[in-house]
Amino acid sequence: MNFRLLYFRTMVLRKQWLLLLPALALLAAVLLVPLGRSVLQSFGSPDWTLDHFRALFTDGVTLTVLARTALTALAVTAIAFLLGYPYAYLMTRVGPRMRGILLVVVLVPFWTSVMARNFAWIIILQRGGPVNSFFKLFGLDVVLYESVGGVTVAMSQVLLPFMVLPLFSALGGIDRKLLLAARGLGSHPVVAFWKIYWPLSRGGVVSGMILVFTLSLGFYVTPALVGSPKQSLVAQLLGQRTTQLLDFQGASALGLVVLVVTLVLVAWANRVGGTISAIGTVAAAPAAKDKP
Amino acid sequence: MATNGTLHGGQTGTQIRLTGVSKDYGLATPAVDDVSLTIEPGEFMTLLGPSGSGKTTTLNLIAGFETLTGGTIAFDGKDVGTLPPHKRNLGMLFQNYALFPHMTVAQNVAYPLRERRLAKADITRKVAEVLELVQLTGRDDHHPAQLSGGQQQRVALARAIVFGPSALLLDEPLGALDRNLRATLQAEIHRIHSEVGTTFVFVTHDQEEAMNLSDRIALFNNGRIEQLGTPEELYQNPRTLFTARFLGDSNVFSPLAIGDGKVTWENNVWSASTSFADAALVVRPEDVRLGSPPPDSNSVNATVRAVEYMGAYRTALLSFGSSGVLGRARLDAADTSLAPGQQVTAWWPVAQQRLVLSKEPS
Structure with a gap:
């Protein structure tokens, strides 16, 4: 009996796998094969060598650019978090109508053309633009266009939805009765937030931060348009090496380093965030099952 | 059972006096309309009524989660109208237990003691004592999600009484449980009331629960107290048709x-x-x-x-x-x-x- 049931279920499962076939075929053709090729290239195939990796750490440029990219990504993540957390919190506290409006506002960057968005930022940030004029009121001549600062601002705007959406879903799942309970048990509202609400929201914070950080690492168009070639980020370096220098092996090695760093980071965050969001899910559905 | 520890050393609870209490949200009728009620120290008082009758709002006013729009509330003669909830020293039990999911059973129960900055040794001792009282010894390191609904409510009960609150407020605490479990926990609440001896204010829409547990029942209707009395008085001598129909x-x-x-x-x-x-x-x-x-x-x-x-x-x-x-x-x-x-x-x-x-x- 059991054996037959198992056999039947395995068959069903096997047939369900067929549904994945088109997607797998596409992924293999456009992702796995090229990725494999560039991994091989980075090791100098067919003449095996680690020179290309060694060059990354000794050419005096790559490391600087990598560090600048990481710092920019960190800054963007921090800005998106500082703006996104209160915003997502507000979204859980307003009525359905207002929530819809707030959602649309945060999604507008998604619906705007990449070019329109970036050129708009150029206009806003350039010399004589609104930002420059604003700082002049205080006697400061700040031009964010063609600087890492300007890139950070523009990227934060584009990536804000990736922070707000996971946060909104995490915060919306927190039972607000818990805050009442904490206050009833003797906690000042601020303490109740810090000891109860914040730990339960951490899963959403980690997912949002990982999304924004990893996406920032690979940003190309915004740094290329809003930033300066003198302060390029890693994606621009990659572009330069493939399209101008035709150094495919060096580019492959650099790409592989960025990929590995990103994967390690995501894996770590999944471990940290995974356990936290598992608790968060339980919090969202208190006592679904009642066993005497 | 530890009956003479610090948890319940001859505690008698606080007198809660409501005088002309009102809560008006600006709707057609006030949620609570000129309610006066004195809950005696150590009494088991039930606020009974259909949904929307004002019983839960009254409880939230006592807890301080809602602000009064009229009248006064006094604990042992001291006005608490402007006191925030965390300074009222009340235990509270919610229908959905409201346990902190990221903390263990022991951490949940220790929470109010930590907030009161008790010494570590005292906290450990009191947590063990109260977990024994609610018969959950040995579950200290479980997370709430690993417990059944009945066990979760026991943890919530332990957390609500461990710090010796002036009164315990219970907001339909048995509503989410199935029938058999409800009877068991009813008995449990009854036992703990007599052991702890503090004032209990219990909100329910279940007349059977109210009759079984209460010293007195305040029957709510449309934001007012329709009738106040012992379960026998309300059942034997209903003053209004509403009371007669609601009880039995x-x-x-x-x-x-x-x-x-x-x-x-x-x-x-x-x-x-x-x-x-x-x-x-x-x-x-x-x-x-x-x-x-x-x-x-x-x-x-x-x-x-x-x-x-x-x-x-x-x-x-x-x-x-x-x-x-x-x-x-x-x-x-x-x-x-x-x-x-x-x-x-x-x-x-x-x-x-x-x-x-x-x-x-x-």
Whole structure:
């Protein structure tokens, strides 16, 4: 009996796998094969060598650019978090109508053309633009266009939805009765937030931060348009090496380093965030099952 | 059981006095409308009523989660109207337990003690003591999600009493549990009330729960207290039709023409006296008999609609008089003499009928 049931279920499962076939075929053709090729290239195939990796750490440029990219990504993540957390919190506290409006506002960057968005930022940030004029009121001549600062601002705007959406879903799942309970048990509202609400929201914070950080690492168009070639980020370096220098092996090695760093980071965050969001899910559905 | 520890060392609880308490959200009628109620130290007081009657709002006003729009609340004579919830020293039990999911059982129970900055050794001792009281010893390191609903509510109960609160507020704490478990936890709450000895304010819409547990019941209707009294008083002497209908089953005869020592319903003239101008006559199903009426009883013609077997007894569904008002009579479990459609005479001793106010006081 059991054996037959198992056999039947395995068959069903096997047939369900067929549904994945088109997607797998596409992924293999456009992702796995090229990725494999560039991994091989980075090791100098067919003449095996680690020179290309060694060059990354000794050419005096790559490391600087990598560090600048990481710092920019960190800054963007921090800005998106500082703006996104209160915003997502507000979204859980307003009525359905207002929530819809707030959602649309945060999604507008998604619906705007990449070019329109970036050129708009150029206009806003350039010399004589609104930002420059604003700082002049205080006697400061700040031009964010063609600087890492300007890139950070523009990227934060584009990536804000990736922070707000996971946060909104995490915060919306927190039972607000818990805050009442904490206050009833003797906690000042601020303490109740810090000891109860914040730990339960951490899963959403980690997912949002990982999304924004990893996406920032690979940003190309915004740094290329809003930033300066003198302060390029890693994606621009990659572009330069493939399209101008035709150094495919060096580019492959650099790409592989960025990929590995990103994967390690995501894996770590999944471990940290995974356990936290598992608790968060339980919090969202208190006592679904009642066993005497 | 540790009955003389610091948890419950001859505690008597706090007196909670509500005077003219109101809460108005700006809707058509206030949620709580001029409620005055004194809950005595150590008393088990139930706020009973249908949903929207103001009982939960009243509890939240006591807890400080809502602000008063009128009246005063005093604990042991001290006005607490402007005191925030975390300074009122009250234990609170919610329907969905409200346990902190990221903390273990022990951490949950220790929470109010940590907030009061007790020494570590004291916290450990008190947590162990209270977990024994609610019979959850050995579950210290479990997370709430690993416990059943009943166990979770015990943890919540432990957390709510561990710091020796002035009073315990219970907001439909058994509502989410299944029937058997509810009976078990009812007994548990009863036991813990007598062991801890503090004031309990219990909110429910379940009249059975209210009758089983309470010293006194405040029955809420439309933001006001309809009637206040012991369970026996409310069941035996309902003052209004609302009370009679909310607690237990009732046969209701209304409208009545009221005369001197007599009332008339349809063409039945019954001996009854009332000072109400607008009264209804109420008889409990267990007081209705079928057959020829003896002296000192009132009677009415009835048609049997159906007979339901309830295990310990049978219930006859009856329609009374010419208007066919529906009602019930309780029969012996062995009584199989009645058949649907049968014409009978229903009677009850005059002493068992109640005349209640049939219109809501305005």
